[in-house]
Amino acid sequence: MTQVIERISATQPPEPSSDTTHWREYFSFSTDHKVIGIQYLVTTFGFYLLGGLMASVIRAELATPDTDLVSSDLYNGLFTVHATVMIFLWIVPAVTGGFGNYLVPLMIGARDMAFPKLNAVAFWIIPPAGALLLSSFFFGAPSTGWTAYPPLSILTDQHVGQAIWIFSIILLGTSSILAAVNFVVTIFSMRMPGMDFFSMPLFCWAILSASGLVLIATPVLAGAMILLGFDLLAGTNFFNPTGGGDPVVYQHLFWFYSHPAVYVMILPVFGIISEILPVHSRKPIFGYKAIAFSSVFICILGLVVWAHHMFTSGTPDWLRIFFMIATLLVAVPTGIKVFSWLATLWGGKLRLESPLLFAIGFVSMFVVGGLSGVMLGSVPVDIHLHDTYFIVAHFHYVLFGGSVFGIYAGFYHWFPKMVGRMLNEFWGKVHFVLTFVGFNLCFLPMHLLGLQGMPRRVAQYDPQFANINVICSIGAFILAISTFPFLFNAAWSWFYGPKAVDNPWNALTLEWTTSSPPHPHNWIGEPVLATGPYDYGVPMDEFEEESMFTGTID
């Protein structure tokens, strides 16, 4: 492996002996995991803005009950591509490829990922695949939802768009698999001497679990996509009932990946939160092993809950009951994590700045999504709520209130390390408040819409829901506006922000032991493992137990 790395660095054109990363590196086929991590984060954030733009058009259309802004086919195309972009081009690559690439080698004291070239290949699949997906708007965007259920996806009028969609999903899935292989090998074989699995930061546990899920589940999605592609383009009948195919089989294959995909999107964010809370609360993480094992447990359970997306689709009763029990059980390891985070806050010295605000916002919002998830796990409850706005509210609380809040927390926390400059705290708080208010205004009322009878994926709806939809749309626009303080803050601080010291937060994980931004080889000398990742805090015996629980620590 060292051989590989040496050979690669020998071929790097811009100043091989330099202590800094040349800006041109970021636009090249770089094999430096930090460059690739930042390439991922910036690229995916660009896609996030595009996906957000589509969301804004969707909410503008839904501000009135009639189809009056875009045509109904374009509307369906917008929400299909919105979801696809947000999942496959934003959250999945940002949390695994972005934060995973940047942080995992630094956290385990490695010089790079195990397979640097593979890493670069995995990243460079993404921009063309994303461009391909977006190009579908010129041919009639895929309009069958990101789930692309047959027969609709086979009979669709947007044949070309649907084919483009399938092809880009296969490409993005491939990228995801390549990245996951790299993470597993890196975490297993490249930890520095003295770091065993249980002294690894929890983020690495989370990435390991998520990568395991990607490796098991993504090939199944690829299979489903290939079969669907044949049905669409070659007239085969895998899923087409006209020729004896079974559309329900597609749903099984699709959700076998797409439910675990939710955990691929949320587990790394759990990891981010487990890193940020201790640093900014000045306390050890509460229940390290419980959090680590709960990631693994969620990963295993996450593989056997997929049919809860199909409670109304024609699954046999016994299957529904099995999947209901498995689904409800996911609440247990998830609860362990949430309670452990809360216990981490308890008795700390909370530095209420942007990273911690977003991290706490994550816990708060994710709990809402988790609780509605428990309700939806119950078969009878789900039968009423399936495919309604309640579902839309639920998964946005998990994926926006959860994942995106967590990603923002990560941005604020690691920006000084990545860029070497501090972000502006005031605009960070503005960003947080606008995001928090906009998000809740947009998605909280959707629970009510779904319960009352508004189905999802509709461009026109019963006028009785008009007022609530206006509130949602106002929330969505606040959410759209909330992006600007962040964008300007990040762009300005990147060049003009105050210089960051090596360890601005007094954190203990290894990435903070090198310079900000890190040396191209991560550490000039050898990294030193001085403490565990979470050894914060004044020893217990210096506190009276009574004062700890009464909160009279001053």
Next chain:
Amino acid sequence: MKIQKIIQITAVFSLIIAASLWYSQNHGLLPVQAAEEAVLYDNLFNALIAIVTAIFLLVQGFIIYSMIRFRRRKGDDTDGIALHDNFVLEIVWTAIPTILVMWVGIYSFDVYTSMKGTDFMSMPMAHHHSPISAEQIANLAMPAAMADTLPSQPEIDSQQAPSGQLVADSSLPLVIDVSAMRYAWIFTYPGTEIVTSEMHVPVGRKVKLNLNAQDVNHAFWVPQFRLKQDTIPGITTNMEFTPNKLGEYPIICAELCGGYHGGMRTTITVQTPTEYDSWLKEEAEVASNSPQTLAFRQVLKDPTQMSDREFLTEQAQAMRIDKDLPTEIHDHIDRMNHHHMHEMASYLTSATSTN
């Protein structure tokens, strides 16, 4: 001091529980209950609301309290307590959620079996896979599973019972065949000649639906009944409910089925048995000479004699669809050919001849 703490904590917990219980009975989140199943559903839903509200208040309250209580004071650069874990606490917060979700699971199972809103144990799989001709494969726009497996010659008369016969024995479930197609619902009352686009049912009598889709997946949803069932081409799905409140409720398509998905809705009218009887008689009478039924019959007799546009336009009119819709339907028609019409006719045949 210690007793004071215990009292305070007990008071907070009691308040949270009281608030959750109150909210679970007064949330007003659900629409009117119009079926017996909705009553069962709402009890389960309210129980879940009580649980999630309590957890929500506990967690959010804890967060807000911690943010105030444990915020870093200016100039304080010290750390918090080195509290790594607490075995008892971790056992408690593993055990309580486990017990809670198990209880939710058992209660849900119980409600599910009592509702029996859908019964897939008896799902017929026999006519699920059937080979079709190359010609049909070439025309992917319409499914032929029904057409293939049912007799192509209409045998209406021999199958039919006198209209209104099913009303007589109200202890038996009322069977209605539901067919979903873009973007309309067609309801056939077996044993009668009635084919409608709006569903009428008598209050208090169990209704059993056999659902099928003609083109793509749809889903039959009545929010006031709290029931939903996907309709899948090539598979017959079932749904049962007992309406218990007079009124008119929406039937909504809940599964994305194309551009006009949001407009695919109709109504179900829950009537008194007498009203229902007269509706049934009226419809049966009308059925024999209404343009709607004539259109259906004409199609049944010889669908190849009609142009596609003629056929679907008439059908659209018969189904009293909005004036806006025909443009969409016309677009649809233009992409179809006679072959599909043949299948459509077969479907209509089957719709009137089954049972």
